[in-house]
Amino acid sequence: MSTQRSVGGRRGRGAESGGSTEGTTRRGFLTALGGAGAAGVAAGVSGCVGSMGGAAGADRSDDNGSDGGRSGGRPISVLAAGSLQLAFSEGLRAAVDRPVQVEAHGSVTVARLVAEGKRHPDVVALADTALFDRVLATEWHAEFATNALVVAHTDSDAGRRVAEADRWFDPVVGGAASLGRTDPDLDPLGYRTLFALDLASEYYDRPGLRDALVEPRQVYPETSLLSRFETGDLDAAVVYRSMAEDRGYDYVDLPAAIDLSEPDRADAYGAVSYDLPSGETVRGAPIEYGATARRGGDPVTDTFDTLVAGEYLGDHGFVVPDEFPEYSGDVPRVHCP
Amino acid sequence: MSRVSTARERSPWGAIAALLGGLLLALYAAPVAWLALAQPPSAVLASLDAPFVVGAARNTLVSASISTALATLFGVPLAYWLARARFRGRTLVTAVVAFPLVLPPVVSGMILLSAVGAEGLGGLLGVRISGTIAGVVLAQTFVASPFVVLTARSAFESVDTDAEEAARTLGASEWGTFRRVTLPLAWRGILAGITLAFARAAGEFGATLMLAYYPRTLPVQIWATFQGRGLDAAFPVAVVLLAVASGALVLLNVLGEASPVVSE
Numbered sequence: 001m002s003t004q005r006s007v008g009g010r011r012g013r014g015a016e017s018g019g020s021t022e023g024t025t026r027r028g029f030l031t032a033l034g035g036a037g038a039a040g041v042a043a044g045v046s047g048c049v050g051s052m053g054g055a056a057g058a059d060r061s062d063d064n065g066s067d068g069g070r071s072g073g074r075p076i077s078v079l080a081a082g083s084l085q086l087a088f089s090e091g092l093r094a095a096v097d098r099p100v101q102v103e104a105h106g107s108v109t110v111a112r113l114v115a116e117g118k119r120h121p122d123v124v125a126l127a128d129t130a131l132f133d134r135v136l137a138t139e140w141h142a143e144f145a146t147n148a149l150v151v152a153h154t155d156s157d158a159g160r161r162v163a164e165a166d167r168w169f170d171p172v173v174g175g176a177a178s179l180g181r182t183d184p185d186l187d188p189l190g191y192r193t194l195f196a197l198d199l200a201s202e203y204y205d206r207p208g209l210r211d212a213l214v215e216p217r218q219v220y221p222e223t224s225l226l227s228r229f230e231t232g233d234l235d236a237a238v239v240y241r242s243m244a245e246d247r248g249y250d251y252v253d254l255p256a257a258i259d260l261s262e263p264d265r266a267d268a269y270g271a272v273s274y275d276l277p278s279g280e281t282v283r284g285a286p287i288e289y290g291a292t293a294r295r296g297g298d299p300v301t302d303t304f305d306t307l308v309a310g311e312y313l314g315d316h317g318f319v320v321p322d323e324f325p326e327y328s329g330d331v332p333r334v335h336c337p
Numbered sequence: 338m339s340r341v342s343t344a345r346e347r348s349p350w351g352a353i354a355a356l357l358g359g360l361l362l363a364l365y366a367a368p369v370a371w372l373a374l375a376q377p378p379s380a381v382l383a384s385l386d387a388p389f390v391v392g393a394a395r396n397t398l399v400s401a402s403i404s405t406a407l408a409t410l411f412g413v414p415l416a417y418w419l420a421r422a423r424f425r426g427r428t429l430v431t432a433v434v435a436f437p438l439v440l441p442p443v444v445s446g447m448i449l450l451s452a453v454g455a456e457g458l459g460g461l462l463g464v465r466i467s468g469t470i471a472g473v474v475l476a477q478t479f480v481a482s483p484f485v486v487l488t489a490r491s492a493f494e495s496v497d498t499d500a501e502e503a504a505r506t507l508g509a510s511e512w513g514t515f516r517r518v519t520l521p522l523a524w525r526g527i528l529a530g531i532t533l534a535f536a537r538a539a540g541e542f543g544a545t546l547m548l549a550y551y552p553r554t555l556p557v558q559i560w561a562t563f564q565g566r567g568l569d570a571a572f573p574v575a576v577v578l579l580a581v582a583s584g585a586l587v588l589l590n591v592l593g594e595a596s597p598v599v600s601e
Contacts, residue, residue, distance in 0.1 A: 086565035103550040104564055117456050118447075118467075118547075223563070230568045247567035 075099035076303045079114060079121035081107040082222070083147065084289065086246045088125070091312025096303050106187045106222065111135035114294075122293065122300045123307060127240075128188045129290035129328075130282070140329030141292040144308035145318040148241045148261035148287065149196045151179075152249040158235035159250075167204065168252045172236065173212045180234035181214075182222045184274055189222060191274040192260055193238040195284040198272040199258035240287070245317030260287045263321060289318070293335070301334050369579065376576050384573035393558040393574075394581050400473040400554060401538040401585070407474070408482035408534045413527060416489035417515070434486050437479050445479055446547025453548075472549030477538035484533035492526020493519065521598055528593040535589055539582040555581065 085104035153159040158177040171177040184190035197210040244251040269284035293304040308325035542556035555578040563571035
């Protein structure tokens with residue numbers, strides 16, 4: 001597995017807001033303009049495109065802004081997707097010289113907790129950037145890493161069959177190994193698994209492959225899937241590569257055409273979709289992790305910049321493509337390249 | 338033809354009770370024994386080496402002790418009142434006490450978070466409860482205190498009111514009667530409730546997760562370790578929880594048995 005690293009640091013794009021970041025003045029110069037500390041919550045948060053209006057709304061759910069900005073030794077709180085937990089609590093913590101508190105839940109839960117004002121973290125990091133618009137309604141975010149789907153297998157006979165087969169799915173289709181997956185209605189991993197299986201039908205030119213692999217009784221909530229897999233109740237499971245790395249699973253890599261790992265294949269991935277019970281339709285897309293900072297001030301900004309630079313992510317099975325971190329939206333000037 | 342059985346005759350009940358009880362005991366003991374045996378002592382010791390596990394163990398002991406104390410301080414009077422007062426809404430009050438037992442802990446946590454969080458009481462008073470040790474204590478007290486109330490209520494109800502009346506007739510005050518007659522007679526039942534509450538508080542996960550992921554208690558730490566590294570890494574931390582909680586429970590019972598309430 002090749003791990004690309006961002007060499008030149010930030011090359012953000014601020015694309016979606018329609019503003020070009022070229023020609024904007026550099027960061028240090030503008031920190032003053034953000035008035036770090038002075039404006040409390042909104043400190044240092046102003047759009048690259050110069051929209052101060054956007055800045056005010058950037059942290060609307062934190063009314064009192066009690067501890068924004070002035071954080072003498074206060075830990076930086078990071079609310080993150082479960083798959084990022086170990087990378088953040090080990091890698092990021094080691095890379096940042098101030099205390100970092102990492103709290104991890106499923107990405108959808110994280111987004112909801114923040115949107116509903118139940119948590120007020122300094123930084124939010126999610127496994128699906130669509131959630132920033134769909135649930136959180138943040139002004140901006142930075143994409144900082146990609147992940148891939150892999151087929152983890154146990155060390156049992158059946159598990160090894162999956163590893164040794166020419167095509168990993170043959171033992172599953174033939175009933176020689178059981179394949180577990182997570183509930184598509186509960187977490188992105190669940191519907192992404194279905195995307196991968198749909199794409200696999202196409203890729204291997206085997207119409208009906210997805211239906212042959214999808215056994216309704218082998219759908220579990222994520223925690224349950226991993227416990228079952230680890231105790232040998234399931235022979236194989238579709239999981240993120242980062243999970244497999246962190247937990248020391250053996251796994252089979254999938255072709256890039258189906259593993260949802262490459263941002264460049266976004267169009268091809270987008271050919272498949274899943275209808276959530278809410279009536280929403282999610283489309284296939286590359287697995288991209290995004291983060292946003294909800295407060296200004298140097299401690300948060302520095303931590304955020306280290307987080308999205310992603311030097312520590314390679315050890316945990318993530319990939320940081322050269323063009324990352326990639327900023328979208330009304331990006332605060334302090335984060336602008 | 339009926340006859341009165343004597344004490345010497347062996348009734349099958351003794352054997353059946355032992356068998357049924359033994360089966361249930363095996364159900365409790367087997368997974369715990371497996372957990373303790375399958376974990377190499379070195380792995381458990383290694384997990385103790387991690388400062389976050391020690392911190393979580395300390396947080397668990399401190400918060401569970403405070404919540405148990407609060408549950409006792411407020412729960413015993415409520416139990417006494419429920420046992421002695423005669424009023425129409427009594428069943429309803431008992432049902433309210435049972436709410437935390439019926440609600441899934443995660444749901445309790447969500448409700449508490451809404452009630453005392455930034456948009457509830459905490460926001461009004463300008464106090465932050467979520468993410469503090471107070472949040473942990475609140476979650477644990479909410480979930481664990483019904484054990485004190487319900488168990489102590491049964492204990493008070495089983496105290497013969499004639500004994501209380503006799504004490505009053507002999508000139509003891511209401512408080513004196515409670516202190517010297519009712520409480521000692523009900524003490525074992527109350528102690529059982531306190532023990533249950535402590536055990537429940539130490540193992541509290543769902544409500545704590547919602548209300549206070551930090552400061553971490555052992556149950557939350559086990560979850561976090563599982564999420565990051567899987568079952569094999571989480572089990573040693575679970576052994577630590579078992580050891581810490583069992584030790585505290587034994588101590589609680591020794592202290593409770595030796596308390597002046599009974600020895601008087």
